[in-house]
């Protein structure tokens with residue numbers, strides 16, 4: 001029997017785009033199945049609209065906010081937001097979890113904040129060292145060349161710092177810190193010699209390569225309209241970079257508005273034979289056959305598809321002989337940090353809207369001890385107040401206008417992202433009775449922080465306050481005492497974890513299902529631990545690496 | 560409360576003033592009539608009256624939310640908060656029209672009531688303090704009334720006023736004259752420069 005495609009990739013976001021590019025570039029006829037609608041790079045973006053061209057001060061009509069969980073969202077970014085009431089999920093009682101999705105071509109690669117950091121050797125060793133979670137079946141050295149590979153293609157701007165906990169990469173020129181950030185950096189180093197403040201490493205082109213230019217990508221213009229989509233292709237997304245590259249090979253087919261329902265398992269071959277989809281519009285079912293299957297539907301999305309792929313051989317979901325499918329759901333511990341203001345420096349300003357901040361890499365359990373395991377890094381930024389302060393400040397008329405002509409004082413924020421430990425009881429399952437519009441069982445999420453996570457959160461707050469105070473910021477306040485509910489960092493991962501032992505993990509060191517050799521999962525689901533760095537760069541590197549090996553295995557007739 | 564100011568007007572003047580300001584509609588007369596019985600009780604009831612009377616306003620403009628009287632009041636408030644100086648103000652920037660449009664296409668009923676209440680509260684203060692509708696006060700007095708209302712409402716975290724003021728401010732600075740003439744607007748800045756003397760830029764960035 002010949003398959004429709006050599007490779008099927010489910011999901012076109014951060015990981016799916018990479019899988020599709022690498023597979024197609026290796027000569028495989030590749031199908032990408034995307035549940036959301038088509039988005040056309042450039043024409044579907046709203047980044048060329050001036051503020052006065054946006055109706056209703058760019059707010060989505062109040063009656064429509066119910067679709068977005070009651071949140072006020074910008075109308076100019078609503079094209080990247082799901083109507084949440086169309087896509088319900090359930091959570092365990094008393095355990096809130098926020099599942100933030102982007103269902104359209106390109107997924108959340110169009111919505112992300114583009115912070116891009118490598119994981120380090122100590123991150124890959126952590127599970128083994130302190131005994132939480134499964135030992136990663138790979139080490140930094142396995143991924144380093146793939147980090148190089150994805151950074152060169154994606155374009156990451158940043159400053160080399162030579163830190164063991166945050167390896168340097170193939171950087172395009174760094175963006176500048178502003179004056180108050182430089183002061184903060186210098187004073188921080190004086191008080192805490194082993195804490196470092198560096199400009200954020202972000203997926204923005206500051207010196208595009210010939211390869212990037214050939215894809216129609218240009219340098220970042222500091223407009224900070226990224227969340228509307230960037231017509232310059234200056235930030236990395238599937239639409240600006242990986243899918244166009246995949247398309248160039250002539251090996252790529254994309255279908256949109258088709259929901260991956262389940263992976264079809266063939267008992268005779270012991271392999272996956274294809275993917276069943278539901279047409280999002282007509283609700284018809286159809287099956288695409290393929291020789292290898294890549295699930296890149298996001299961490300929870302891929303687990304969902306696998307749990308729904310039930311057969312006699314795998315009654316609780318495909319490749320689940322270990323009973324680990326859906327388990328070890330993690331996110332970063334977030335909502336932590338502090339803010340304050342810096343008196344003076346009112347003769348200093350900046351030019352441009354930098355789509356990036358600064359980063360303070362992890363120091364806990366690296367250069368400084370803690371009463372918990374693992375650690376956290378801080379993102380942050382300093383800026384001056386703008387005219388918005390006028391709405392809440394007393395005074396009207398010419399004097400108010402005159403006052404707002406000058407920017408407000410300097411303020412700073414620090415937001416900690418902490419490593420959440422793997423815990424098999426934090427898991428996703430299929431809802432026993434409820435189904436969505438398309439007849440697919442809803443996903444049920446049962447996830448809460450553990451003791452270590454909460455301990456770490458408190459220390460992150462204390463550290464943030466202490467650093468700001470030491471640097472001379474005033475009015476320093478922690479953002480909130482307790483972390484946000486899990487999911488809010490939008491770094492959800494785990495659920496289809498990698499490991500060395502088929503009895504305790506779902507995937508091996510090539511992201512290949514232990515039980516089903518031609519099934520690969522390369523999005524955040526595969527992560528055996530979270531580290532504290534923003535994870536997407538790692539998903540990219542892992543996806544590219546897995547695609548490379550999958551193509552090799554196929555060629556060698558191993559799968 | 561400044562009775563003297565109020566008593567300086569004859570009932571006839573009030574009525575004709577009302578008629579002029581409110582475009583000759585019944586609303587003007589109705590409000591002026593109420594204003595005649597100066598005193599706390601009457602003025603407290605006014606906020607509600609302004610609301611009910613104007614909702615029955617026979618001259619409501621199709622496709623608009625605010626009645627003519629309410630719209631005039633909104634225009635005055637917008638103009639007082641963001642006046643014309645050496646650059647255009649809220650009126651030239653079309654702020655009241657934008658807000659009226661938002662009430663029609665954007666706001667939920669609760670928000671619309673907040674706006675009516677916010678406007679009515681300012682009118683009620685004018686009546687309490689001066690015995691006449693806000694619209695009929697001299698500009699200087701209007702400025703004085705709104706300034707005090709502004710200070711008190713903001714320190715009392717008055718939601719309706721806070722929303723009104725921040726929306727007027729936002730609508731102004733997001734308008735073309737507000738962004739490009741009053742402030743500095745640069746749609747395509749190019750590479751970010753972190754440390755630039757303020758004098759080189761001269762004004763707050765609009766975005």
Ligand SMILES: Cc1cc2nc3c(=O)[nH]c(=O)nc-3n(C[C@H](O)[C@H](O)[C@H](O)COP(=O)(O)OP(=O)(O)OC[C@H]3O[C@@H](n4cnc5c(N)ncnc54)[C@H](O)[C@@H]3O)c2cc1C
Pocket residue numbers: 010011012013014015016033034035036100101102103104105106107108109111112113114115116258259260261296297298299301302305490491523524534535536537539
């Ligand atoms: C506001 C925001 C800021 C962020 N900032 C950062 C940051 O600074 N740095 C960072 O590293 N990360 C950041 N992230 C997280 C980042 O976006 C994700 O880690 C990344 O996009 C995950 O990649 P993915 O391929 O797993 O999933 P996605 O990019 O979400 O792509 C999944 C794709 O699969 C599709 N899909 C889902 N289910 C199905 C199905 N059943 N069938 C077919 N298709 C399906 C989806 O529609 C989507 O297109 C941010 C996210 C958000 C929303």
Ligand code: SF4
Pocket residue numbers: 047204219220221222223224225226227229230231232233234235353355
């Ligand atoms: S800041 Fe850079 S990446 Fe973002 S929209 Fe502007 S040009 Fe594009």
